[in-house]
Amino acid sequence: xxxxxxxxxxxxxxxxxxxxxxxxxxxxxxxxxxxxxxxxxxxxxxxxxxxxxxxxxxxxxxxxxxxxxxxxxxxxxxxxxxxxxxxxxxxxxxxxxxxxxxxxxxxxxxxxxxxxxxxxxxxxxxxxxxxxxxxxxxxxxxxxxxxxxxxxxxxxxxxxxxxxxxxxxxxxxxxxxxxxxxxxxxxxxxxxxxxxxxxxxxxxxxxxxxxxxxxxxxxxxxxxxxxxxxxxxxxxxxxxxxxxxxxxx
Amino acid sequence: xxxxxxxxxxxxxxxxxxxxxxxxxxxxxxxxxxxxxxxxxxxxxxxxxxxxxxxxxxxxxxxxxxxxxxxxxxxxxxxxxxxxxxxxxxxxxxxxxxxxxxxxxxxxxxxxxxxxxxxxxxxxxxxxxxxxxxxxxxxxxxxxxxxxxxxxxxxxxxxxxxxxxxxxxxxxxxxxxxxxxxxxxxxxxxxxxxxxxxxxxxxxxxxxxxxxxxxxxxxxxxxxxxxxxxxxxxxxxxxxxxxxxxxxx
Numbered sequence: 001x002x003x004x005x006x007x008x009x010x011x012x013x014x015x016x017x018x019x020x021x022x023x024x025x026x027x028x029x030x031x032x033x034x035x036x037x038x039x040x041x042x043x044x045x046x047x048x049x050x051x052x053x054x055x056x057x058x059x060x061x062x063x064x065x066x067x068x069x070x071x072x073x074x075x076x077x078x079x080x081x082x083x084x085x086x087x088x089x090x091x092x093x094x095x096x097x098x099x100x101x102x103x104x105x106x107x108x109x110x111x112x113x114x115x116x117x118x119x120x121x122x123x124x125x126x127x128x129x130x131x132x133x134x135x136x137x138x139x140x141x142x143x144x145x146x147x148x149x150x151x152x153x154x155x156x157x158x159x160x161x162x163x164x165x166x167x168x169x170x171x172x173x174x175x176x177x178x179x180x181x182x183x184x185x186x187x188x189x190x191x192x193x194x195x196x197x198x199x200x201x202x203x204x205x206x207x208x209x210x211x212x213x214x215x216x217x218x219x220x221x222x223x224x225x226x227x228x229x230x231x232x233x234x235x236x237x238x239x240x241x242x243x244x245x246x247x248x249x
Numbered sequence: 250x251x252x253x254x255x256x257x258x259x260x261x262x263x264x265x266x267x268x269x270x271x272x273x274x275x276x277x278x279x280x281x282x283x284x285x286x287x288x289x290x291x292x293x294x295x296x297x298x299x300x301x302x303x304x305x306x307x308x309x310x311x312x313x314x315x316x317x318x319x320x321x322x323x324x325x326x327x328x329x330x331x332x333x334x335x336x337x338x339x340x341x342x343x344x345x346x347x348x349x350x351x352x353x354x355x356x357x358x359x360x361x362x363x364x365x366x367x368x369x370x371x372x373x374x375x376x377x378x379x380x381x382x383x384x385x386x387x388x389x390x391x392x393x394x395x396x397x398x399x400x401x402x403x404x405x406x407x408x409x410x411x412x413x414x415x416x417x418x419x420x421x422x423x424x425x426x427x428x429x430x431x432x433x434x435x436x437x438x439x440x441x442x443x444x445x446x447x448x449x450x451x452x453x454x455x456x457x458x459x460x461x462x463x464x465x466x467x468x469x470x471x472x473x474x475x476x477x478x479x480x481x482x483x484x485x486x487x488x489x490x491x492x493x494x495x496x497x498x
Contacts, residue, residue: 132476
């Protein structure tokens with residue numbers, strides 16, 4: 001069946017956070033993301049794509065009974081996405097309540113201090129998933145987990161990583177495990193032992209870690225570089241820190 | 250003096266590669282990039298911004314004689330940029346001929362095998378600069394160095410890193426230093442010794458390293474992860490590999 005004009009309008013409305021919250025629904029674009037979504041425990045309500053891709057995806061998800069499968073032209077699909085590369089398939093799923101991560105002496109998780117760019121947030125989630133980190137705490141000013149650009153940049157990892165938004169200073173104050181954060185005057189990460197578990201704080205793209213959060217960072221680390229760049233991109237720093245943590249495990 | 254309509258149109262035209270080549274000019278957006286540009290050996294021809302920022306930038310670059318300084322409203326500036334965060338200052342500079350990097354037993358450089366996204370390219374350049382890598386070889390299909398999104402994502406590092414576009418397989422064939430590339434069946438990077446110099450190949454965002462380039466990758470490495478993500482973002486992999494190389498230096 002073909003997608004209706006009203007449905008197209010509804011999907012487009014989910015680009016906006018206010019409507020996502022009202023509808024408790026979000027959009028997943030592209031073949032990789034939609035395939036991972038259908039394998040996950042998220043409740044998928046709608047899949048729309050060009051006839052050939054739609055058939056292929058549907059054949060791969062025979063157990064999904066409650067999904068509405070609707071055909072759309074490539075042009076219509078592009079108009080529903082927030083950017084171009086949507087691989088001619090798009091799905092809508094129901095949001096779910098994030099779990100409150102419990103700090104644990106044996107596990108690492110991330111704390112994001114105002115990561116504003118949805119693409120950066122998505123890449124950080126994908127990187128966390130690569131290293132088996134499945135819990136992230138994020139400040140209320142961090143980009144929205146359900147923003148289509150975030151979801152898209154995760155390359156399917158949104159299904160496996162839990163992001164919980166809360167006030168960072170008060171949350172981190174209650175954590176007894178080590179809290180790490182990157183600062184220019186920190187300890188060379190190559191000489192930093194990482195044992196047990198802990199929290200890694202990743203600062204804002206322009207301003208780094210905020211003063212209030214800095215108060216609760218008990219272990220200052222530094223990624224050494226010999227070049228002249230002033231800083232590393234937040235997602236790149238996340239990848240390097242996690243690789244350093246897991247190499248000593 | 251205020252920027253003219255004709256000049257606004259000309260700056261806008263530089264969003265398109267064809268016109269950048271014709272004019273041999275490119276756009277730098279935002280305070281960080283413009284400041285670095287004025288400190289560099291690039292020939293800056295035009296700086297435009299809101300009056301206050303323009304004055305501040307001009308005061309910081311008293312030696313720049315040939316620059317045209319033009320005032321513009323925030324709205325006009327936004328219309329000239331390819332995206333929003335342009336910090337109300339923008340510059341135009343002359344392109345320069347990239348140098349041909351010479352492989353060197355004592356130095357590392359990167360080879361980019363079809364990095365298509367300008368944002369990824371810019372982040373890779375910024376990351377290279379952090380680690381002091383100032384030479385990059387790129388396949389002809391790699392995003393344009395002078396794309397405003399590339400320049401912007403480098404956060405000023407475009408001034409210090411040289412990107413040379415050429416056919417990768419034939420270039421790499423002539424390299425006697427080790428050529429590294431990340432593959433799922435590669436050697437754990439934590440156990441890989443990095444001595445002397447070499448080339449690190451970074452594959453395309455979707456398809457990884459192409460078959461023709463794979464032939465000349467003599468050292469397969471692998472970034473270990475215990476999670477379920479299928480791959481790492483190309484720029485993240487670059488950061489982790491460079492950190493592993495420079496920690497053993």
